[in-house]
Amino acid sequence: xxxxxxxxxxxxxxxxxxxxxxxxxxxxxxxxxxxxxxxxxxxxxxxxxxxxxxxxxxxxxxxxxxxxxxxxxxxxxxxxxxxxxxxxxxxxxxxxxxxxxxxxxxxxxxxxxxxxxxxxxxxxxxxxxxxxxxxxxxxxxxxxxxxxxxxxxxxxxxxxxxxxxxxxxxxxxxxxxxxxxxxxxxxxxxxxxxxxxxxxxxxxxxxxxxxxxxxxx
Numbered sequence: 001x002x003x004x005x006x007x008x009x010x011x012x013x014x015x016x017x018x019x020x021x022x023x024x025x026x027x028x029x030x031x032x033x034x035x036x037x038x039x040x041x042x043x044x045x046x047x048x049x050x051x052x053x054x055x056x057x058x059x060x061x062x063x064x065x066x067x068x069x070x071x072x073x074x075x076x077x078x079x080x081x082x083x084x085x086x087x088x089x090x091x092x093x094x095x096x097x098x099x100x101x102x103x104x105x106x107x108x109x110x111x112x113x114x115x116x117x118x119x120x121x122x123x124x125x126x127x128x129x130x131x132x133x134x135x136x137x138x139x140x141x142x143x144x145x146x147x148x149x150x151x152x153x154x155x156x157x158x159x160x161x162x163x164x165x166x167x168x169x170x171x172x173x174x175x176x177x178x179x180x181x182x183x184x185x186x187x188x189x190x191x192x193x194x195x196x197x198x199x200x201x202x203x204x205x206x207x208x209x210x211x212x213x214x215x216x217x
Contacts (some may be wrong), residue, residue, distance in 0.1 A: 004026065004094055004147065005071035008081035009033045009063030010049075014040040016083035021048035024087045031070055032081065035063040061158070061165030068153055069107045077147045083191030084115075085145055092183050093147040102152055102178035106145030106185035115189050127167055137174045139182050143175035152178075 006028040010017070017032070021044070024030055032045035033053045042052045055066035064078055075097060077090050085106070093104035110116045124126040124142055143166045156176065160168045173180060 002075060002094065002098055003073050004028050004075040004077050004090075005067075005073040005150070006077045006079065006090070007033060007064060007067035007071065008079060008085070009035055009060055009067065010037060010041050010045075010081040011035045011058075011081075012037045012039045012041060012064075013081045013191075013194055014044045015193035016081055017044045017048070017050075019191055020051060020083050020087065021045070025091060028077065028087070028090065029073065031067045033063040033067040033070075035059070057161060059162040061161035061163070061168075062166055064162065065158070066212060068150065071150055074149055074151075075147060076150045076153060077145075079145045082194050084188050086186050086188070089145065089183070089185040090147060093145065093181075096181045096183075097147050097149065100179065101171060101181045103143075103146055103148040103173060104181045105139055105141065105143040105180050105182065107139070107141040107185035108144060109184045110187045112189070115187055130166070131170060131174075135171060135174045135193075137170055137180075139170065139180060141182070143170060145185055185217045 004027060006024060008030060010032050014037070021030060030050035031053055032041065032050045033055050034042045035055050036058055045052045051070070053066050053070045055063050075094060077094065079085050079087065079090065089106060093106065096104035108116065127142060128140060149163060156169065157171050158165060158168050158172060
């Protein structure tokens with residue numbers, strides 16, 4: 001199997017990593033980016049053989065960028081480390097990129113009611129409507145799980161270091177003429193003992209929406 005680095009941006013995700021890391025498919029080298037955790041995120045990651053990178057600057061984009069700089073494989077995958085995704089769903093995304101797509105992304109399919117709160121789902125829909133209207137992107141989710149070549153991601157030079165990172169990524173990838181494929185991926189409740197920084201509260205969703213708006217402006 002082709003090697004691929006798997007970046008997991010994490011803040012206080014120790015309980016989730018205990019269940020997630022044993023399920024990562026062979027061929028994926030895990031890089032956990034510890035973005036200011038106050039729990040045992042780093043210790044759990046090390047215990048399961050993951051590389052740990054510390055990123056003091058808070059923000060999803062800051063964590064992803066730090067992981068990208070630390071990666072060494074030709075292919076890079078990014079996925080939340082909260083246990084809400086099945087790492088096996090990365091395999092068809094990687095196959096697409098090996099087969100010629102510039103990037104392959106996941107489109108969330110909630111496995112049960114309440115997994116994707118209304119405020120987070122609404123914000124996602126508004127952003128995607130705007131991207132379709134403004135630049136003609138065809139994807140139906142903001143790439144919460146994705147695979148691409150490391151060199152392509154570095155060349156794209158995404159600058160946002162907060163929650164606007166995936167929106168800027170899609171904007172720049174579309175403008176650059178990237179071939180983007182999309183697959184449905186199961187979206188599970190996040191692991192017990194963890195809390196979403198975005199969809200876990202209306203306030204978190206509003207903060208993310210503000211970051212999205214700044215990127216879209």
